[in-house]
Amino acid sequence: MADIWDGMRAAFWLIVQLDADLMEITLRSLHVSLTALLIACLIALPAGTWLAVRRFRFRRAAIATLNAFMGLPPVVVGLIVYLLLSRDGPFGVFGLLFTPTAMIIAQVIIITPLVMSITHQAMRELWSEYHDLLISLNTSRSQRVRTLLWDGRRALLTAALAGFGRAIGEVGAIMIVGGNIDHVTRVLTTAIALETSKGDFALALGLGFVLIGLSLVISFLTHSLSQTERSGRW
Template identity: 60%
Template sequence: MLGLSEAFRAALWQIATLDPQLIEIIGLSLKVTLIAVAIATLIGFALGGVLAVYRFPGRSAVAALLNALMGLPPVVAGLIVYLLLSNAGPLGVLKLLYTPEAMIIAQVILVTPIVAALTRQTCEDLLEEYRDQLRSLGASSAEVVTTLLWDGRYRLITAVLAGFGRAIAEVGAVMIVGGNIDHVTRTMTTAIALETSKGNIALALALGMILLAIALVVNVALMGIRRLASQFAYA
């Protein structure tokens, strides 16, 4: 096993030389996460907007469930998807278990409640502000939802970035449904866990540095968008 200083130097060298194994793992992680976040965003925006504007029996229960699911343990989401996609499950015929598609499904389950709950809160806040104006214009409920989503777009980007941060750092669910198969379903988080257990500290450190850099970029983006949103609010 390399010493700590040697491992750091080896990790930096892998990053600087764009090590093919490193790039492959990062590419798969970003592909799975971006697709999952895109799907979760479409579902979350629609669901959050509907919960904010429409009134129907059980609405409060659905909103409470969404808030609760924001803290859904990743291993539970992974277990649910595993049971659905296993050979004995209802969707086993699709043969999706231990594929990137299964990982995307698991991440969608994790991210959708976050985006939906934050979208609902944003739309409800805006509805309180614009309710009388929208009512005077005779806007339908669907038009109100569309208007609120557009007006709150800067705040909603923070919800999307929050979902991205949750997905990119997730390990439990993707390990269960993806299997951490080399060249097929190995992501940054699962690779870090595996390589650390194998004693390959250099690759684990390289991946950890990339993951920290991504987290930093996401947080900087969140701060910038919040500042931009506040400027537009007071413009």
């Protein structure tokens, strides 16, 4: 028990003193996760909105597949990306394996279905409200998508926050494709696993507190935006 309290005190001082290793790992985690989130949103937000507006033959199957991909095991994604980026893989020539770029690619694959599914659900409800109006104005599909994206931007921000929460806490895939290399690809989750195995509980707890803090901020923001969305839109 004494070791736990000693570790917590040491972790607290690491955070207060802005320990160099702690800050480096935290900033790298934010860089990787935010970049992956930006790319995922550029794909998922328009695609999810388009799926809510467009009617086509295999739409139900597409939605079911999208929902299934939300539960895609991260380690499987990591394995697939590893094989694609490895020296013998089709993209091995680019030398991306064990770099932050490989970690970003893995995270994009993991969080895109999540963001797209939440977007689709939110835009489907909005489309039911706007359907008659937008049809009567003889708008094109691209105009309908843009209108829904703009008017539903608060719900879309909630979807983005959910994606960021999934990305920042990911460990399996980025451990495989990043390699947890010090000063190169080490992020919060992989560093916690490493420092725990080494017995450096102070740094592990410090990193854990930072990760918990980020998760709490995401949770509060998501809850706040959800409550505001119910009370009215911008």
